[in-house]
Amino acid sequence: MTTVTEIATTQVYQVFIRATPERIWEAITNPEFTRKYFYGTRAEYDLRPGGAYKSVGDESGNVIVEGEVLEVDEPRSLVQSWRFLYDPELAEEGFTKVSWEIEATEGDVSKLTVTHELEEAPKTAAHVAGGWSYILSGLKTLLETGEPLA
């Protein structure tokens, strides 16, 4: 983060989860997990720099989000690009950047931080604003209780 606009257009989401970093990593990168809390979509990651990322509708099979894996440091950090495909106005804004950081804290609790850099993507920014809270709280509930949110 260097410029003023970059700082103002970045969104930061953080949640503490009673789970190991390894389990959280699994929940983010395993499509069987993501479909339970990520609006029913399967995350398909080719987990190496330059590898492809796709978020695919579980029932429709449509690619909702596409991107590229930029950095992988299992189970601590995953950086990727992110572009919505299902709406032409959002797709037009191009790639934004999502960073997942997982940090073990005291006890068996880990801290998960999602940073979404959304410079020059105001529509995408408005679109994800409520979504990340919903997703991260669903991820927490899934890992802590084994049940997806109703």
Place this chain on the structure above:
Amino acid sequence: MDDDDRVFKALADPTRRLLLDRLFERDGRTLTELESDLEMTRFGVMKHLRVLEEAGLVVSRKAGRARFHYLNPVPIRLIYERWIDKYTEHRVSALAELKTRLEAG
């Protein structure tokens, strides 16, 4: 204090709610920016930001020499699911049931 306690306590203050609203309008602000916006002493803003950070409602990031503050809405979502969704859901289904019974005659 558990996590919910910290969030409720943090939200139970008008200045802290105002700080959250300011960050909602424009995220990633420095202490100096928030201080001038609120017409409050630096110490006062710092004190409130600390409570918000402890509750997880504000996350701060250092970039260069400055520290930027971000609104983190996830704890509010968790409160919503735990304390609001649950009760309103019940109301809605009670009303739906009443409607069904009345309409059935």
